[in-house]
Amino acid sequence: MSINKGVLLIDPIPLPQNLAHLPPSLSRLWELAHNLWWSWNPDTRALFETLDRTLWKLTSHNPVKLLRQLSPERAVSASTDPAFLRDYESVLLTFDTYMTTVDTWFVRQHPEMTENLIAYFSAEFGLHQSLPIYSGGLGILSGDHCKEASDLGIPLVGVGFLYPQGYFHQHISSDGWQHAWSVPFIAADAPIRPALLPNGERLTIQVHLDGRTIHVAVWQVHVGRVALYLMDTDVEANAPWDRELSARLYGGDQEMRILQEIILGIGGVRVLRALGLQPTVWHANEGHATFLTLERLRECRHAGLPFDQAVEAVKASTVFTTHTPVPAGHDAFPFHLMEKYFTPFCELLQISREDFLRLGCSPGTVDTAFNMTVLGLQMSGYRNGVSRRHGEVARRMWGYVWPDVPEEQVPITSITNGIHVPTWIAPEMRQLYAKYLGPDWVARHDDHALWERIADIPDQELWNTHLALKRKLLGYINEEARLRWIQGKMDPAQILASGTLLDPEALTIGFARRFATYKRATLLFRDLERLKRLMHDPWRPVQIIFAGKAHPADEHGKYFIHQVYSLAKDHGFGGHIAFVEEYDLHTAKYLIHGVDVWLNTPRPPQEACGTSGQKAALNGVPHLSILDGWWVEGYTGANGWAIGRPEFDPDPNAQDAADAEALYRILEQEVVPLYYNRDRDGVPRGWLNMMRETIRSIVPRFCTRRMMRDYTDLLYAKAIAQSLRSAGRPS
Numbered sequence: 001m002s003i004n005k006g007v008l009l010i011d012p013i014p015l016p017q018n019l020a021h022l023p024p025s026l027s028r029l030w031e032l033a034h035n036l037w038w039s040w041n042p043d044t045r046a047l048f049e050t051l052d053r054t055l056w057k058l059t060s061h062n063p064v065k066l067l068r069q070l071s072p073e074r075a076v077s078a079s080t081d082p083a084f085l086r087d088y089e090s091v092l093l094t095f096d097t098y099m100t101t102v103d104t105w106f107v108r109q110h111p112e113m114t115e116n117l118i119a120y121f122s123a124e125f126g127l128h129q130s131l132p133i134y135s136g137g138l139g140i141l142s143g144d145h146c147k148e149a150s151d152l153g154i155p156l157v158g159v160g161f162l163y164p165q166g167y168f169h170q171h172i173s174s175d176g177w178q179h180a181w182s183v184p185f186i187a188a189d190a191p192i193r194p195a196l197l198p199n200g201e202r203l204t205i206q207v208h209l210d211g212r213t214i215h216v217a218v219w220q221v222h223v224g225r226v227a228l229y230l231m232d233t234d235v236e237a238n239a240p241w242d243r244e245l246s247a248r249l250y251g252g253d254q255e256m257r258i259l260q261e262i263i264l265g266i267g268g269v270r271v272l273r274a275l276g277l278q279p280t281v282w283h284a285n286e287g288h289a290t291f292l293t294l295e296r297l298r299e300c301r302h303a304g305l306p307f308d309q310a311v312e313a314v315k316a317s318t319v320f321t322t323h324t325p326v327p328a329g330h331d332a333f334p335f336h337l338m339e340k341y342f343t344p345f346c347e348l349l350q351i352s353r354e355d356f357l358r359l360g361c362s363p364g365t366v367d368t369a370f371n372m373t374v375l376g377l378q379m380s381g382y383r384n385g386v387s388r389r390h391g392e393v394a395r396r397m398w399g400y401v402w403p404d405v406p407e408e409q410v411p412i413t414s415i416t417n418g419i420h421v422p423t424w425i426a427p428e429m430r431q432l433y434a435k436y437l438g439p440d441w442v443a444r445h446d447d448h449a450l451w452e453r454i455a456d457i458p459d460q461e462l463w464n465t466h467l468a469l470k471r472k473l474l475g476y477i478n479e480e481a482r483l484r485w486i487q488g489k490m491d492p493a494q495i496l497a498s499g500t501l502l503d504p505e506a507l508t509i510g511f512a513r514r515f516a517t518y519k520r521a522t523l524l525f526r527d528l529e530r531l532k533r534l535m536h537d538p539w540r541p542v543q544i545i546f547a548g549k550a551h552p553a554d555e556h557g558k559y560f561i562h563q564v565y566s567l568a569k570d571h572g573f574g575g576h577i578a579f580v581e582e583y584d585l586h587t588a589k590y591l592i593h594g595v596d597v598w599l600n601t602p603r604p605p606q607e608a609c610g611t612s613g614q615k616a617a618l619n620g621v622p623h624l625s626i627l628d629g630w631w632v633e634g635y636t637g638a639n640g641w642a643i644g645r646p647e648f649d650p651d652p653n654a655q656d657a658a659d660a661e662a663l664y665r666i667l668e669q670e671v672v673p674l675y676y677n678r679d680r681d682g683v684p685r686g687w688l689n690m691m692r693e694t695i696r697s698i699v700p701r702f703c704t705r706r707m708m709r710d711y712t713d714l715l716y717a718k719a720i721a722q723s724l725r726s727a728g729r730p731s
């Protein structure tokens, strides 16, 4: 892999032996399947789907698996089908053009910076369900970050982990408790391949820990023009317990965590060095990755820089993003663990134990642990939170790291998260926008003026498209339930909860996200009688679909699921509450595309940003949310509803009571009447206006296109400019 004018040149992928059934004329299907670009290009998706519709469904849209299982007869018939070949050639042309164009936003905007590289480190990447190395919002954001970097031509390389057993699947037992199980990860079915050195050998690196050596194998993933390197400790040379180090995402105890983070940060730098890459900017996405600053400090010391200058050099080239105000989301390792693993490292840095520990502790306080976020804040020159509100919260929360600086001047800025539009748009909506906004709308989706044309979409057409997506969602829910039933994984009492009795005509609310307690999934249940009245109104029924996983070690989160599930099974609610199992990227799309309203009820100010509401809004689904995270800046008064006041109430019970009251009131007096106010033709005109306003006001502002331009212009380009200046200066 190399870099040329902002284009990462990625090596071609040979066809493996066991795919001999694929005729040579179709061999580039294998290459397409190994570049996740296909997942946000509708023509490529359609190409794979037409190869074998059943396999497409059975593999949950995994083209690598589909090609491996494709029958030789079908492969041959496709290779002689002129219509298929025409589509195939057309897709290849689009792909090759996409991969090689030098006329990108980045090249136009920053022509002097095209030889620079940005390294992006994250513990999780949510790119596609066929690569299960994410758990929730953070991962989806990292995935969208890479996809958009590719679209804009930003020269970025990602570093993370392959978690061979990392993904837990969710099953809810008939008594309503979440059970976690994992299916073995089959590397051959995933869009990954071993990363190779220029001499053709498999790339592995070593990390030395507490007297032993850990060997790390490296895999490569193509995300359009972005290369992503995933580390994996499951190699023969390692002791059995070390092979397990990267087995699971956020598994194990603190010792497991520190080892994983050492490998991510320190091993990750070594992976890039082994590949001969010299990034100008190093972006630690969340505290998990901030050990990368220590490895770079070591490199600078090794090159002979005095300690203070080494720190300055690392800071000048490091970007750090913090993602949550929830205290448990910040790793802090006890000093004894730090000493266990970093004593030899400390010697390489040639600094005292105290000076070393100070890197992860704030000055003037008596911290008792080494905090990964504090390390990130102190060792980076560019720091940000992920929404305007979160920026304020982070400046307050971390102000103690800068004891002499007034809160509003604490050097943490904010860049509000967004979503990757081509990934999250429903195909039906994409076509509708193409018809009324222009066939090039995807390329121009961050242009506010473009979205004024949303007014041109006729009511009936917008409504019919939405209803089609709603039917698709209910169809998906039924199919999943049927499958579970056939497999004997569901008992009769669970039918009610599974969503098979949902009413396609009823106002349908969606609530899907991780079951972290601050998200308050049960807020809607504070007054069950009032909720029942609302749901059971025979003229204006309301139903709600829940989905989401709790971390297997989070007993509170599991208890929340239990509460939701109990009500979903309760005949008193008559199938108006559903719980859809196994919330992942795949299920998320159906929900986001197909519900009528998207609900979010976090306890402020703990929702750093939240992105699922942005995905729903892209598809015309209005947002009903507490004023927290992105909604503080997204809500205009006409594009959804804001629950309660943004102020934080120190008494959580009082806050819950007030917020629940506000939520019921908005549902009863605003959401339900607007939805059911129909014309003679059955079309809800007022509702459609709100759908249009949702799309118009939200899409161009809360997309990763805007977000990545901000990251580039406000952070990356500044760091690159500084490094170019210091390189030009005689030393």
Ligand SMILES: *Cc1c(COP(=O)(O)O)cnc(C)c1O
Binding pocket: 135, 136, 137, 138, 140, 512, 513, 514, 583, 584, 585, 588, 609, 610, 611, 612, 613, 615
């Ligand atoms: C978008 C998304 C999330 C994050 O949603 P939030 O609203 O930020 O909680 C989590 N999981 C999946 C599968 C998603 O698609």
